[in-house]
Amino acid sequence: MKDIRGLTGSLLIALLLSVSLAGCTGVLAPVSPTARLEVDVDSIHVGEAVNFDARSSTSPDPTLITSYLWDFGVAQRNSSNGYVSQVFNEPGRFEVQLTVVNDVGGEDSISVSIYVNALPVAAISGPTAVKTGTIVTLDGSSSTDPENGVLQYKWDGDWSKDTNSDGNFQNDVDETNSTLSFLADSSGDIRGSLTVIDDKGATSTTTWEIRILERSFNVTWRQQTMTVSWDGYLEQGESYEITHVPSQGSRIFGFNGTLTLARDIVPAQWPEDNFTMVVSVPDSGWNAKVETKQDSPTTNSTGSIERTDMNPFPNEPTTYTADSPDALLEQLLLEPGARFGQGEWIWKLTADQADPDLIDQIDPDPGNDWELEVEFIILVPVILEVGML
Template structure:
């Protein structure tokens, strides 16, 4: 129950006038209410100085990947960071742990790591009161393999070079795989990209190159986390030196048979295989009739066709006098030129050199298959019995002589 205490007087403190008093009105309240009021007033007085209702932000950070290879990019996200009302987040200050920093107004950022190792990525969130908080996470950047390649600087055409990358390692100690592209100037897998062929996948390869010139290829080493390092290599391929001697040979071939009137016989062969044709002399000889005085000699035709050369010719048998056999001849000399007999020349191989020598422009006459055709045009009676000729044909013989040049090559300076 409230009651009023009679007014009383007491000295007025700090008054310049001594002996003066002022009236003080005192209202007495219940004890419990007084205590609650004191506690409330005390709490109110602590709000601004004690931080119990601070506006400090709360930073949060995440990343789409925390394990990458050198040269790859991480996307960071700090949009889950908060700050109590009524403040707002004003800025995000990023430190990527590799010496690179960035400030953004948005809570997302992307960063590419070029340095291997562990990096502590941190974001500082700052609100418009200047208050801040930080959050961080660790990013592992995997280093690419280290390539060690051993190979010769040059080889001769047709030789084999060993390219050895077995000394390549993964700095983190993982296993490695290999991909070889033997020629960056060709597309062996036909995908339109000359630089991605997988011609071999072993740690070392033995590469044989038949043509002289510079050969450029590559080897890629891949570690167990997919990091790749590629080395482009170059190999010089030098030609060989040969001594050339042209050997002259005389070859004779012979065929024989019997033909009745109207019949033909064909012979095919390739006399200039592996050689340069120089000269040919062919003679078709018929057997003597029994009574050449009574009847004319039989008449045969000899024809020759060399399609690859475009040469076609024929001759008919004849005899100059009754004492000779009827014959027909085909002769041709200087079909190709005589090269100098002994000289040196460079080439990638002896086989390739011989092929080039035999196929020099203007020196290919007589190449290919030769077709000889012998035809019995007219076979006169020899000795008729009861008006019937018992021998209606004739025996023949074809003799062909060739002069050819064969290139003999020998490598020098091996």
């Protein structure tokens, strides 16, 4: 009996020890965490970033997640932070894998697919220098999308203008076709841009600049004579005013204005009548005055105002540069020292006296008919373009 009891006790101790050791082995085995991953966006354009959030990943108590192993397909990163951002500078589809590791060596992995859209390429063909008056066409049809998407076009036709009035001079949409055409009507440098947009909303912008040059013209001057006339009737003490612009498109070189009064039906007294004529050119600050005279009983009363050499008369052809013939004409007519007589001319006629006043208490001549004739010598510029592109 003693031996059996001793044997039985030994077996019991061995069994308890075996159970105890088995329990210790279970506690030391690795425990796996659970990886969870969220992204703010899974489709982006080249150069944009994706935010990856693995902070909801867990590990059984009492273990802790100690590291996050990121494989972005274009780069790898080991971080203790469950929130990271990654910029993708290459197009394509990338499988991003996250492995979370806890403090007992357990790990779990999860992946997400990110699509990176390639940017379109904006391209422009067209001239870099033109002369004024040219219709310029810029062509953006050579723009491309690496993924063969359909492109949209947005042209800003002039950075010096804010056509949508939003305060930004470089975001206007002046044209949405693949080409932009405009008239180069004034000299100087003009700048703008083309933005192309692919079917996924990616954009690419390129700028353009064109130098617009003045045109060259030869100018010669041709002398011409222009005659204008008016007539009417004035009673004694009345006045009549005439306003006209004789110098449109030309320079005035000289003029002669003659006022002629009709003969009286009953020339009982000589001289018959007396009118005053005044001419004023306000823009030139000049005026002149004359009274009519009757040189003999058989002639009409007349009065004349005359002036010559009012402006220089160029004898030789001269070369000028300007944006257009019209702009050059304005430049020539406003040239310092050569614009006398420009603008309105005002003629004022006054019947000072109509003789005879009374015959037997009757006034046989209360007024008189008159005629004013003005002959202008004008210089007309002949403008011919030279050196056309």
